[in-house]
Amino acid sequence: MTTDHVFTALASPARRELLRLLLDEGAQPAGRLAERFDMSRPSVSEHLRVLKDAGLVAESRKGRERHYRLEAGPLMEIRDWLTPYERFWRERLAALTTLLDEMEDDDVS
Amino acid sequence: MTTDHVFTALASPARRELLRLLLDEGAQPAGRLAERFDMSRPSVSEHLRVLKDAGLVAESRKGRERHYRLEAGPLMEIRDWLTPYERFWRERLAALTTLLDEMEDDDVS
DNA sequence: TTGATGTGTAGGAAAAAACCTACGTATAGT
């Protein structure tokens, strides 16, 4: 459940697709999720486990089905990690904008 | 330079550490960056290449040195990817807060 | 109780990633 686990979980396109499905369509049993993939059901099951270890999904047993639901909390760690870079990016962008403005002034004069 | 490349690049702790160094200490030659790692210099070089392929760093040759600098732009793709989940997370949190408020009201009565 | 259904787990093959030690190449300094 560390930040490292979350980054690792997000590195796989299949796992990001799983998260997207849970976001757009809500909680679903494992089998229904697996149908959407060009991959064996057990493989999807393993991806779900990686997501669960990262705290990104939670399961609840309904009869013989297991419903998986999105747990977006850990994604906020990613957002927090991103924050200082966002500031950096904004500063660079601001500098670039200033530069372009100056160039435009030169053109006019 | 796709979003997938960016996610993959961020999956490695060593690469995230490289980005952090470039953020905190500014652009640096490859060798100076490599000194900070418990890893051979060529390995660090490969990590830098992965970051470069993802568009997260750029290099500029200064004499026989190669300075690497942070390119935070692609990280904004991650932030954008995160956005819908952030909304989801906020809604869940709001629901939880409401529930806790109601429980508190019950206690008082 | 028996058979079908929904899932996770085991075990193993194949692909990808992460390392390493040479080695090649270019620039700097003498």
Place this chain on the structure above:
DNA sequence: ACTATACGTAGGTTTTTTCCTACACATCAA
């Protein structure tokens, strides 16, 4: 020109990841 320095690349090994096909286990339905 020659040597030292700063790198990237080649080639190969080890580890990790990904995916598969059985198989085991629990639940539902008859």
